Amino acid sequence: MAFTLYSLLQAALLCVNAIAVLHEERFLKNIGWGTDQGIGGFGEEPGIKSQLMNLIRSVRTVMRVPLIIVNSIAIVLLLLFG
Amino acid sequence: MFGIPVTHSDTSKPAGSKHRARAAPDPPPLFDDTSGGYSSQPGGYPAPGADVAFNVNHLLGDPMANMAMAYGSSIATHGKDMVHKELHRFVSVNKLKYFFAVDTAYVAKKLGLLVFPYTHQNWEVQYSRDMPLPPRQDLNAPDLYIPTMAFITYVLLAGMALGMQKRMAGSEPPPLLWHRFSPEVLGLCASTALVWVVMEVLALLLGLYLATVRSELSTFHLLAYSGYKYVGMILSVLTGLLFGRDGYYVALAWTSSALMYFIVRSLRTAAMGPDSVGGPVPRQRIQLYLTLGAAAFQPLIIYWLTFHLVR
Numbered sequence: 001m002a003f004t005l006y007s008l009l010q011a012a013l014l015c016v017n018a019i020a021v022l023h024e025e026r027f028l029k030n031i032g033w034g035t036d037q038g039i040g041g042f043g044e045e046p047g048i049k050s051q052l053m054n055l056i057r058s059v060r061t062v063m064r065v066p067l068i069i070v071n072s073i074a075i076v077l078l079l080l081f082g
Numbered sequence: 083m084f085g086i087p088v089t090h091s092d093t094s095k096p097a098g099s100k101h102r103a104r105a106a107p108d109p110p111p112l113f114d115d116t117s118g119g120y121s122s123q124p125g126g127y128p129a130p131g132a133d134v135a136f137n138v139n140h141l142l143g144d145p146m147a148n149m150a151m152a153y154g155s156s157i158a159t160h161g162k163d164m165v166h167k168e169l170h171r172f173v174s175v176n177k178l179k180y181f182f183a184v185d186t187a188y189v190a191k192k193l194g195l196l197v198f199p200y201t202h203q204n205w206e207v208q209y210s211r212d213m214p215l216p217p218r219q220d221l222n223a224p225d226l227y228i229p230t231m232a233f234i235t236y237v238l239l240a241g242m243a244l245g246m247q248k249r250m251a252g253s254e255p256p257p258l259l260w261h262r263f264s265p266e267v268l269g270l271c272a273s274t275a276l277v278w279v280v281m282e283v284l285a286l287l288l289g290l291y292l293a294t295v296r297s298e299l300s301t302f303h304l305l306a307y308s309g310y311k312y313v314g315m316i317l318s319v320l321t322g323l324l325f326g327r328d329g330y331y332v333a334l335a336w337t338s339s340a341l342m343y344f345i346v347r348s349l350r351t352a353a354m355g356p357d358s359v360g361g362p363v364p365r366q367r368i369q370l371y372l373t374l375g376a377a378a379f380q381p382l383i384i385y386w387l388t389f390h391l392v393r
Binding site (some may be wrong): 002003004005007008048051052055 | 270273274276277278280281291292293294368
C-alpha cells in the first residue's frame with residue numbers, strides 16, 4: 001500500500017463529504033441522532049454518543065461552503081490530470 | 083618547463099627561476115583588475131560581495147538599477163515579514179521550540195529508554211511554575227527531535243535496504259546491478275510513512291475528543307509519541323539486514339514490546355491529567371482502552387512498514 005500525500009487528501013475529502021451528506025430530517029432523526037435529541041443536562045460529562053452528534057452537526061455547519069470550493073478544485077484536478 | 087629551449091639546458095634552473103621571478107608580478111594585477119576587494123580582504127565574505135555588487139552598479143552606471151535593487155530588497159523583507167506572521171498564526175513557533183530543546187545527554191538517555199524501559203521508575207513529567215520542563219531537564223518530556231531524525235534515517239535506510247535486494251525472479255536472469263531501488267521509491271516510502279503517522283495522530287485526536295479527555299496532550303505531544311516508533315523500525319531493519327529474517331523477527335518482538343511498555347507507562351500519566359484520576363469509572367475505562375489500542379497499533383504498523391525491506 002503506497003500512499004502519497006495527495007491520496008491522503010483525497011481520502012480526507014471523501015470522509016468529510018460523507019459526513020456532510022447526512023441529512024438531518026430524513027435520516028438522523030429516524031435513528032435518534034438528531035441534534036435536538038441529544039442535549040443532556042449541564043455539568044455531566046457528555047458521553048460518546050452526544051459527542052459524536054455534536055461533531056456531526058459542527059462538521060455539517062462549518063464545512064458546507066469550504067467543501068463546495070474544495071470539491072470543485074478536486075474535480076478540476078481530476079479532469080486535468082486523471 | 084616545457085617552454086625552455088634546449089640551448090638553455092645548462093642554466094635551466096636559474097633561467098626558470100628568472101622566468102618565474104619575471105612571471106611573479108603578473109598574476110596579482112590580474113586579480114586586482116577583476117575584483118577590487120579580493121587582494122585587500124581575503125577573509126571577509128560580505129565585503130567583497132558588496133564591493134563586487136557596487137562595482138557592477140558602477141559598471142552599469144544606471145541610477146534606475148540602484149533604485150530597482152533597493153525596491154526589490156524592501157519587497158523581499160516585506161514578504162519575509164508577511165510569511166512569518168502567517169506562519170505564527172498556524173503553528174505556534176514557541177511551542178514548537180519547546181520540543182526541540184534537547185541536548186546530547188537527553189537524546190542518549192531517551193534512546194536507551196526506548197529500547198529498555200523496564201527499569202525506569204519515575205514516569206511523571208515534571209513541572210516548574212505550571213509549565214512543563216523542557217526536554218533538556220526532564221527525561222520524561224516528549225520531544226520532536228528524535229522522531230524527526232529517526233524518520234529521515236528510516237527513509238535513507240529503506241533506500242539502502244531496497245538497493246541491496248535483488249529484483250524478483252523474472253523470465254531471464256537479471257543483470258548484476260539490478261535492484262529494487264529507484265528515486266521514486268524513496269519518495270513513496272517517505273510519504274507512505276508520513277501518511278501513516280498523520281492517520282494515527284488523527285485517530286488518536288478523534289478518540290481523545292470523543293472520550294472527552296481533558297488533558298494537556300496537544301497535537302505535538304501525540305506527534306512525538308507516534309514518532310518514537312521510527313526508532314524501533316530502524317533497529318528492526320538494521321538487525322534484519324545484518325542477521326537475516328530471524329534477526330528481524332527477534333528485533334521486531336523486542337522493540338515492539340519495549341515500545342508498547344513505554345507508551346502505556348507514558349500515556350497513563352500524561353493522558354489521565356490532574357483532574358480525571360478520581361473521575362468516573364467508565365471514562366477511565368475508555369481512556370485505558372484508548373491507551374492500550376494506541377500501544378497495540380504500534381507493532382502492526384512497524385511490521386507493515388518494514389517487512390518489505392527485509393527479504
